[in-house]
Amino acid sequence: MSAEYVIADPVVAGVAARAAITTPGVVRLEPGLRGLVTAWTRAARQRWKGLDPAPADGVRVRTTDGRVRVEIDLVTAAADQAAAVGRAVQRAVGRSVTEQTGLVVDEVSVSILDIEPAPR
Template identity: 60%
Template sequence: MFEHTVGAPVVAAVAVRAAAAVPGVVRVEPGLVGLVASMVRAARHRVTGLDPAPIEGARVELDRVADGHTVRVEVDVVISGQDQAAAVGRAVQRAVAGAVTEATGLTVAEVGVSIIDVVWDLDRP
């Protein structure tokens, strides 16, 4: 029997891609904690020559439970001022939970969404 392990960076990459695809999300962007982690990760990848999938703006915590693992995901997004923040946040939660479960088979215990900025498009009515 083979056992496979899905690492936190893989889950974060799936979460970032799913969140970025939600209507109303302008971009996924790291908050202050994410910026520090991003700089460390970028330096490590420059040394190794890797070009990894973007994970900036997502943090992942894997928890071992009796029947496997569950995952908690935090995502930082910038949204459009043309959309309702609560609705976009809920849509991000659903999209991330669904994508992570589909891509990894992990049970998603929680998806936290932080709206770190709102972009107002003044060219639109």
């Protein structure tokens, strides 16, 4: 008898969000319009089930046929090169999701929605 385990997309999104926000150069995760709708729906579904929603604004996860795709919307600091921060987020998210869930991430897509100016 074998047991099958399913790791829900909101769990993967929470892991990905923590990995992204702790990457140097990331100021915050920014859900954008599509992300706001997704986050609201996910939070409502989790509250309906009596669960506290995982903080995953700005992160969307799609699992299809065992393939995991993560999309992240974020804001970077002006002091850092946006492309380098994006690549670092891709590596951190892929590594964290695999380490913490055992799932192999097929793709991490990072959208940089804004670059926050340095404080004066």
